[in-house]
Amino acid sequence: MKLKVLCYQDFDLTTFGIAKNLQEKHNCDLFSIIDLSGKPKKFFQEQSIVKYIKKWFYHDDLFQNKKPDLEYLRYIEKNYKIDIWKIAYNDRIFFKYNDFYKFHPDEILSIIEQSCKLFESILDEINPDFILLPVTNSGRMHIFYEMCKAKDIKVLMLVGTRFRNLFLFSENMEILDYSDELSSSNTSRTIEELQNYLKGHDSFKEVAEYSEEILKSKLQFFKAAINYFLFSKNTNIKTHYTHFGRTKPRVFFNYIGAMIKKNYRINFMNKNLSKKLDDEPFIFFPMITEPERSLLIAAPFHTNQFELIVHIVKSLPIGYKLYVKDHPTMYTRDWRPVSFYKQIMELPNVKLLHPSTNPNDILKKCSLVITAGGTTGLEAAFYEKPTITFTDTIYAKLKSVFVLKNIEDLPSAIRSQLTKKIDFDDLNSFVNLIDKNTFEFHFAEMIVDQHHIFFYGGFLQDVEIETSKMDAFLQKYQLEFDLLGLECVKKIEQHQKHKN
Secondary structure, X not given: OOEEEEEEEOOOOHHHHHHHHHHHHOOEEEEEEEOOXXXXXXXXXXXOOOOOOEEEEHHHHOOOOOOOOHHHHXXXXXXXXXXXXXXXXXXXXXXXXXXXXXXXXXXXXXXXXXXXXXXXXXXXXXXXXXXXXXXXXXXXXXXXXXXXXXXXXXXXXXXXXXXXXXXXXXXXXXXXXXXXXXXXXXXXXXXXXXXXXXXXXXXXXXXXXHXXXXXXXXXXXXXXXXXXXXXXXXXXXXXXXXXXXXXXXXXXHHHHHHHHHHHHHHHHHHHHOXXXXXXXXXXXXXXXXXXXXXXXXXXXXXXXXXXXXXXXXXHOOOOOEEEEEOOHHHHHHOOOOHHHHHXXXXXXXXXXXXXXXXXXXXXXXXXXXEXXXXXXXXXXXXXXXXXXXXXXXXXXXXXXXXEOOOHHHHHHHHHHHOOOOOOHHHHHHHHHHHHHOOEEOOHHHHHHHHHHHHOHHHXXXXXXXXXXXXXXXXXXXXXXXXXXXXXXXXXXXXXXXXXX
């Protein structure tokens, strides 16, 4: 009997390439939820590359201004153990990060209600064995993910490990499936060898390269602007709640305003923020890009990073200073307001570093890292520094990492962690576990290429996808999709083994 795999297709076309490979080389029936805006939707309506048994277009089933059914939403919360407002409040469309439209609470609940009804009807109709799902970057995707888990439908999610280019398929972002049974190796590395391993999988380098490639081409920008302002009918503002309020004049003036603010912020940082690390004891707090999944979904109660900075500086032992640095990918978000940076700079006993400061240089000199869940918390161990995180992470199993559950315990946690020594056997075991159970995949490179091939260098996503371009893209990355398909099937077999 064929396995049924339901694919959730958003703007990450990696999912489509994996689906094509599963269709060609593995025995399964494919279905799909298409969560895209109007123009790319046309390709998925007409394409015959992947022959889905049935497909649903997410936005086709949503209706504006429908009064929410609160009883149904209570049922969703109870049956699927989903905290709806926790997810909705941190969604990048519904609240803080939307410059174009202010949603009424009833609108939000109505959209979530209709989303849940659609997801329930699909899951009940086809009863899939597996869900092929990108990393959940939106509230609606995360609700779907939680519903699948509650129904005990296994999720196949391509996730990174915090080490550059090392990936695996997993049900969870921060947990290795069946970790107690995974094999490992007995490789014992010295501290120098461990640091060389980290340099070979340096996430900061990946971030820097990504930032250099996305939203940088002036030619692509002008092509995107011509396509959008001259040739787009902009019908999404009526049919896709993610586009509500995005009229062409508002988009134009918002972009001009954003560019002015961005340049002003860059000039302010270049003039006022230092890369110099003083010769003094300090604790390091690296901020997380915002909006970003690692903050909004993974650390939903720690999204106010200024508040976290204040909590940390209140908790410092005498003789220590707090160093803070923004994430370099905030470039793609036009940086934070200057007023935010000034707030940090005005705090006593706090130093705000320039975002371009290499975190590895900071890790060599700091005494402790405190993070809302960022990768720096893992990298700290390779420089013999302990970490405090505000949420569970894949590296939280390290003995040098403490997960803070109660903010009132922060002062004592800092003092305790400052005395913590790195157990290199423990760190070697973690590295060996990751090394043995992952595969090398240059995901960032593929995403950058997707932006350049299909989406004008990241400037415009509502574009028609040409079949010839898709064929060329799939051909170019055929070996990568063969690898992803193989690894996906390995994960399917692992789940089937445990089910039986």
